[in-house]
Amino acid sequence: MDGTNGTYRSAPEPDAADGTRPAARTVPGRQPVPARWRRGRLIAVCAALVAALLALHPAVPNAGPRLGSLLETFLPWLALAVPVLLLAALLRRSATAAAATALPAAAWLVAFGPLLLPGGGARHDLVVVQHNVADDNPDPAGTARALADERPDLIALEEVTQDALPAYEKALRARYPHHAVVGTVALWSRHRMTDVAPVDIRPRAVDPGWNRGMRATVHTPHGELAVHVAHLPSIRLGVRGLRSADRDESAELLGAALAAEPIERLLLLGDLNGTLDDRGLRPLTSQLGAPGPGFAFSWPAGLPVARIDQVLARKSTVTGLSALPATGSDHLPIIARIRY
Incomplete structure (x- = not known):
């Protein structure tokens, strides 16, 4: 009892003989949580x-x-x-x-x-290859031959320079009698092509000479197919985050062109500088079906961490994707199988 105010104070519990404090008490009838x-x-x-x-x-x-x-x-x-x-x-x-x-x-x-599921054996009607060949590719002819050796029906290329174009044309001429070039994008085909035209996907802030979109009607054994080839602007990562405004604006323009395409069956091949999860590509992914199994990371070629090269379809199905061996580019080629 404290003599100054008449209150009681309990004495502290003594330490155990080994110097430790007593174990915490538990409420009777309740098991302690391990x-x-x-x-x-x-x-x-x-x-x-x-x-x-x-x-x-x-x-x-x-x-x-x-x-x-x-x-x-x-x-x-x-x-x-x-x-x-x-x-x-x-x-x-x-x-x-x-x-x-x-x-x-x-x-x-x-x-x-679902991307982990095997997809190589699915039935398909067309095989296509998509590749950003890089404007500084040291061996365009070798790159073209490597792609042709896969025997696709269509080959879409981006960053085709005027200096390298003759090498691509010569290497692909024998197997692909039909081709078209618009700006720096190009399409080679085993089947006849008509109605080749540029597609304006140039953002407002980009130089007027920038021309990286095209479309063509490909007359396949299964019917007409509208094929769009596009190379969207690059994105940049810096201290202020991701700079993708030009890419996003270009995607909106391309999305409008796809929506206006009169041929129902459509393929989009290109370097879209974005993955299919990236909301910046929603103007495209909202209209086109997601491809089948396969991560097919395509960039950068030395250690691929993302697939920014895409093959997307409308009224057809991309049954599977895979990356091909490296060429002279900083991107890996992508091969896809298409079912009508």
Whole structure:
């Protein structure tokens, strides 16, 4: 009892004989939560955040630095977070964190699991190759021969310079009697082509001489096919984020051209400088079907981390995609099979 105010104070509990404090008391009738479920909550929160980014990436703002497009460009690589989080959970001996890693794993499989399915044996009617050959390609003839050796029906090329054009024409002439060139994009075909025309996809801020869109009607054994070849403006990554305004404007122009295309069956081949998850390409992806299995990362050729070279179809199906061996370009060629 404290003599100054007449209150009682309980004496502190003595330490145990070994110097440790007594174990925490438990409420009678209630089992204590094991420590393995109490630990690792921060890791679990990180796992939930990764899952949310995979599932809800369209909600990430895209104003200013284009963070949404930046995330969507490399979205499949969020899979790398799963083993890192799982290892952290094991080191922390946290059952809660280990269980939480199932969230991003499940979200990734929902988004990208279908791309892991085999697709090479699906029936197809046409084979096409898409390739940005690079304007500084040291061996255009060798690049052309490598593409022709795959025996596609169509070959679409971007960054075809006037100096390199004769080499491409000579190497492809024997197998591909029909071809057309508009600006720096070109199309070679085994089948007759008509109605070749430029497609204006030039953003307002780009030089008037910029010409990187075309269309042609290809008369295949299965019927007429409108083929568009396009090379959208490059995007730039800097301290202020992703600069994609010109690319996005060009995509809108191309989307309007596709919507106005009178032939129902359509193929779009090109270097779109964006992945199909990138919302900047929504004017195109909203009209065209997603391709079949295959990640087919095409850029950069030395260590591909994204597929920015695309083959998309309307009223047909791209049954599968794969990347071909490197040429003299900084992009890998993409081969696709098309079913009518």
